[in-house]
Amino acid sequence: xxxxxxxxxxxxxxxxxxxxLVWQPWARPASSAEGSVGLGPGWSTTxxxxxxxxxxxxxTAKTPTEEQLLAQPSAATLVGLSAYEMDGxxxxxxxxxxxxxxxxxxxxxxxxxxxxxxESAKIWEPIPTELSEDRKTATAKVSHFSQYGFFD
Numbered sequence: 001x002x003x004x005x006x007x008x009x010x011x012x013x014x015x016x017x018x019x020x021l022v023w024q025p026w027a028r029p030a031s032s033a034e035g036s037v038g039l040g041p042g043w044s045t046t047x048x049x050x051x052x053x054x055x056x057x058x059x060t061a062k063t064p065t066e067e068q069l070l071a072q073p074s075a076a077t078l079v080g081l082s083a084y085e086m087d088g089x090x091x092x093x094x095x096x097x098x099x100x101x102x103x104x105x106x107x108x109x110x111x112x113x114x115x116x117x118x119e120s121a122k123i124w125e126p127i128p129t130e131l132s133e134d135r136k137t138a139t140a141k142v143s144h145f146s147q148y149g150f151f152d
Contacts, residue, residue, distance in 0.1 A: 042104065043080045043150075048097045056087040057096070062147060071123055076151040079112065084145040095143050100150040105135035110152050114140035117147040124149065 040061040049055040062081045072078055080100055098114065106112050112131050115124040129140045129150075138150055 040080045040082075043100055043102050045080060045082045045098060045100045045150075047084060048099065049092055050094045050096075053092055053094075055089060055092055055096070057145065058085045058087050059083070060085075064149070067122060068117060068124075068149070072149075072151065073124070076113070079150045079152050081117075081147060081149040083147045084142075086145060091144055095141050096145075097139055097141050098148055099137060099139045102136045102138075106131060106138075106152060108135075112138040113151050114138060115149050115151060116142070117149060119146070124151075126151075 045059055045061075047057040047059060049057075060083045062083050064078055064081050068081070069078065079102070082098075084098060100112070100114070112129060113126050114129045115126045118125050127140050127142065127148075129138050131138050140148070142148065
């Protein structure tokens with residue numbers, strides 16, 4: 001009886017561990033009141049909508065394709081790439097802000113620029129980007145969702 005109990009307990013533990021490994025809650029975007037969060041190595045990204053709008057987004061950190069890497073500006077390095085989608089509803093007329101938060105500040109002689117990946121033209125389209133005073137947060141106002149990269 002004791003052996004059977006131990007075997008059942010081990011089977012339950014193994015099933016729970018396997019379910020967590022398959023489900024991988026840490027790999028999915030975490031939701032916040034302002035939008036979802038996408039995580040990458042050394043960075044995270046958030047979406048903010050106009051105050052009180054109630055809109056939400058899904059953000060997924062992406063690995064750049066070879067095509068995207070070949071199209072990046074020669075003097076730039078892709079810091080992070082995410083896909084942004086509405087979580088129900090349609091994109092607000094007032095737009096949204098995408099923000100990349102870095103673990104370490106951008107070097108004083110560097111800038112960060114956000115760019116939209118134009119899937120039809122296969123090019124990066126830069127958009128105005130502001131860098132915070134502490135040089136750890138880059139923010140860009142967007143008029144639609146798709147894939148956005150942040151370049152150093």
